[in-house]
Amino acid sequence: MALQQRPPLAFDPIREARRQWDERWTGGDTMATATALIRAHQIVMGEVERALEPFDLTFARYEALVLLCFSRKGRLPLGKMGTRLQVHPTSVTNAVDRLEAKGLVRRVQEPRDRRTVLAEITAEGRRLVEAATAAITPTGFGVSALDADELATLDRILTKLRLAAGDWEQ
Amino acid sequence: MALQQRPPLAFDPIREARRQWDERWTGGDTMATATALIRAHQIVMGEVERALEPFDLTFARYEALVLLCFSRKGRLPLGKMGTRLQVHPTSVTNAVDRLEAKGLVRRVQEPRDRRTVLAEITAEGRRLVEAATAAITPTGFGVSALDADELATLDRILTKLRLAAGDWEQ
DNA sequence: CCAATGTCAGGTTGACTGATATGC
DNA sequence: CGCATATCAGTCTACCTGACATTG
Numbered sequence A, B: 001m002a003l004q005q006r007p008p009l010a011f012d013p014i015r016e017a018r019r020q021w022d023e024r025w026t027g028g029d030t031m032a033t034a035t036a037l038i039r040a041h042q043i044v045m046g047e048v049e050r051a052l053e054p055f056d057l058t059f060a061r062y063e064a065l066v067l068l069c070f071s072r073k074g075r076l077p078l079g080k081m082g083t084r085l086q087v088h089p090t091s092v093t094n095a096v097d098r099l100e101a102k103g104l105v106r107r108v109q110e111p112r113d114r115r116t117v118l119a120e121i122t123a124e125g126r127r128l129v130e131a132a133t134a135a136i137t138p139t140g141f142g143v144s145a146l147d148a149d150e151l152a153t154l155d156r157i158l159t160k161l162r163l164a165a166g167d168w169e170q
Numbered sequence C: 001c002c003a004a005t006g007t008c009a010g011g012t013t014g015a016c017t018g019a020t021a022t023g024c
Numbered sequence D: 001c002g003c004a005t006a007t008c009a010g011t012c013t014a015c016c017t018g019a020c021a022t023t024g
Helices: A015-026 A028-055 A059-070 A078-083 A089-101 A123-142 A149-166 B013-025 B028-055 B059-069 B076-086 B087-101 B121-140 B146-164
Strands: A075-077 A105-109 A117-121 B075-077 B105-109 B119-120
Touching: A015 A028, A015 B059, A015 B119, A015 B121, A028 A105, A028 B028, A028 B146, A059 A075, A059 A078, A059 A089, A059 A105, A059 A117, A059 A123, A059 B013, A075 A078, A075 A105, A075 B013, A078 A089, A078 A117, A078 B059, A078 B075, A089 A105, A117 A123, A117 B013, A123 B028, A149 B013, A149 B028, B013 B028, B028 B059, B028 B121, B059 B075, B059 B076, B059 B105, B059 B119, B059 B121, B075 B076, B076 B087, B076 B119, B087 B105, B119 B121
Parallel strands: none
Antiparallel strands: A075 A117, A105 A117, B075 B119, B105 B119
């Protein structure tokens, strides 16, 4: 997603859009901030996916691998993965399909509840996570232009936004 | 994109991911902020696309319509639209195709340079922009949980990020 | 001849809906 | 029986690449 660079403009397009918006409508402040967020997302995703490209991983699949890597036994029910990663159940099935095809995870039966399927990270999966992480980290995930203070402030505001959206209780 | 609500967790998943990340790797601050940004994008897009659904518009097409609406003569070359909206040329062609099929824009020849094609917003396009904007604005574009101060701070930091990414000169 | 503009064909991704099989 | 879990088929959007015709 959004890997390509495009020619720069002579002015901030969002600032210009807001100016025109304010001449006609209300809510220019929320419009401009939301649009800036969407564009910032494009920048971050571009940087991250560019770093992951040599490993044939998308960010979604990398996230899934990292999640499994962080789990105590290296495996989680697919449903739980969807909840943690905030993605659709069929997207989890799809991501695990692709990771499994590359030998990075394997599907395992949960003996106590035979409805659930566990995804378990393999040794090769762990190796790839380490290598991919070593490639991503130096890019600063596309936010390296910000200093520690700005990072913390940005994180605080976005956390408030996520909480208000009901991502977790309390 | 990302319209569905998913069950809430008992904790902040990104905070938890960062805790585990910091135990193993470096750059947990940038990882957490970038991940929060990606999730915030999902929230904003979900809210906006939900509001646009009754008008059979995606955010990309709505943005294109607004841009044309803001232009002096109600028309712009497709290439210029791509630059302003920061999207791929073929994405512009696709968006204009769909808007044209619904009678919201029409393609017009530029007499001075017959290579370029102009997209021109129609009267019906203008009506739809007004109606869709009236529907979106009250949602606060998914960022209504933030106060004026937080909005301004968020916008300032994201603008720095966009500038550093080379979105425009100076 | 080269560069710019837009279009088209073809491939990838992720997300969604709705239906289904299985098991609690 | 209802409910939960995962999968599958099919659809949609947006993005990308590479090729192409047209025009400057």
